Amino acid sequence: MLTSFADAADVQRRLDSVDYLVDEGTATALFFAMALGQPLLLEGEPGVGKTTAAKALARVLDTPLIRLQCYEGLTVSEALYEWNYQRQLLAIRLAEANHERLTDADLFTEEFLQERPILRAIRYAGPVAPVLLIDEIDRADDEFEALLFEFLGEAAITIPELGTFTATRKPIVVLTSNRSRELHDALRRRCLYHWIDFPAASRAAEILRRTVPSASQALVASATDFIGRVRTLDLDKAPGMAETIDWVSALSVLGVSELVREDIVRTLGAIAKTPDDRAAIADGLDDLGYAVVG
Ligand SMILES: Nc1ncnc2c1ncn2[C@@H]1O[C@H](COP(=O)(O)OP(=O)(O)OP(=O)(O)O)[C@@H](O)[C@H]1O
Numbered sequence: 112m113l114t115s116f117a118d119a120a121d122v123q124r125r126l127d128s129v130d131y132l133v134d135e136g137t138a139t140a141l142f143f144a145m146a147l148g149q150p151l152l153l154e155g156e157p158g159v160g161k162t163t164a165a166k167a168l169a170r171v172l173d174t175p176l177i178r179l180q181c182y183e184g185l186t187v188s189e190a191l192y193e194w195n196y197q198r199q200l201l202a203i204r205l206a207e208a209n210h211e212r213l214t215d216a217d218l219f220t221e222e223f224l225q226e227r228p229i230l231r232a233i234r235y236a237g238p239v240a241p242v243l244l245i246d247e248i249d250r251a252d253d254e255f256e257a258l259l260f261e262f263l264g265e266a267a268i269t270i271p272e273l274g275t276f277t278a279t280r281k282p283i284v285v286l287t288s289n290r291s292r293e294l295h296d297a298l299r300r301r302c303l304y305h306w307i308d309f310p311a312a313s314r315a316a317e318i319l320r321r322t323v324p325s326a327s328q329a330l331v332a333s334a335t336d337f338i339g340r341v342r343t344l345d346l347d348k349a350p351g352m353a354e355t356i357d358w359v360s361a362l363s364v365l366g367v368s369e370l371v372r373e374d375i376v377r378t379l380g381a382i383a384k385t386p387d388d389r390a391a392i393a394d395g396l397d398d399l400g401y402a403v404v405g
């Protein structure tokens with residue numbers, strides 16, 4: 112297993128071997144992030160494959176994926192490290208039983224330190240650097256971002272009681288955001304940036320051929336064409352690749368080999384996720400080329 116990439120085309124080829132199909136822009140961004148050892152911030156609409164980028168990268172490099180899912184209220188003790196209070200308490204009791212007293216210096220040592228994803232990525236000692244996925248950073252509070260600056264800039268974290276831990280081999284860091292809020296400039300500055308577009312029709316069709324092998328060529332072709340047109344409507348949430356895969360799977364289960372209006376209406380729940388979007392797509396079917404027949 113090769114642990115680095117020769118060029119962007121090599122990235123594209125090897126990701127293709129694990130069924131993650133990227134355009135040249137995404138392949139180039141991943142290549143530079145690895146070549147320069149810099150974190151990569153991926154943005155794009157939901158379902159364009161941001162999370163999958165990190166997973167696929169870990170697979171082709173045959174290295175662990177360490178994942179930090181962000182959410183409101185995320186703290187140091189869930190993301191970086193935590194002190195094992197129970198073990199500290201036990202040590203204090205044991206010492207007391209032996210008529211000894213433990214000091215802070217005895218209690219705040221590596222023995223009592225619990226790794227959370229970021230410290231785990233820094234201390235990982237395997238043969239290839241791990242991939243650290245910091246998923247949906249925009250869901251964390253903006254103060255949390257500041258906790259990441261040292262790590263993103265220097266691949267290090269400082270634990271006040273112990274000192275600074277620096278990665279001997281920088282982890283490969285992928286951050287994702289859905290742009291639900293603006294990120295700090297200071298965070299952006301420490302990362303390379305790439306916006307992932309919805310795949311072009313031909314790539315979307317190839318993704319469908321691989322993920323829903325039971326779907327006929329004709330179904331895949333007409334479904335990608337239809338989704339492309341749906342995405343031009345003014346929707347609350349345009350269908351992403353995940354929705355497209357679900358939809359074509361549903362159509363395939365129904366035994367559909369060519370797309371007709373009736374089947375679209377029956378399966379709209381896979382691509383329209385709000386009542387307004389459902390109505391907008393149903394109302395648009397005539398214009399989208401699926402008029403009522405007869
Ligand atoms: N380029 C691609 N090649 C292959 N599969 C893809 C690609 N893009 C998306 N997919 C598929 O689409 C689905 C959604 O992808 P993923 O969850 O990575 O999207 P996301 O951008 O992280 O979405 P969200 O913002 O909702 O978290 C997955 O099943 C993934 O396999």
Ligand SMILES: [Mg+2]
Pocket residue numbers: 161162163246287
């Ligand atoms: Mg995701």
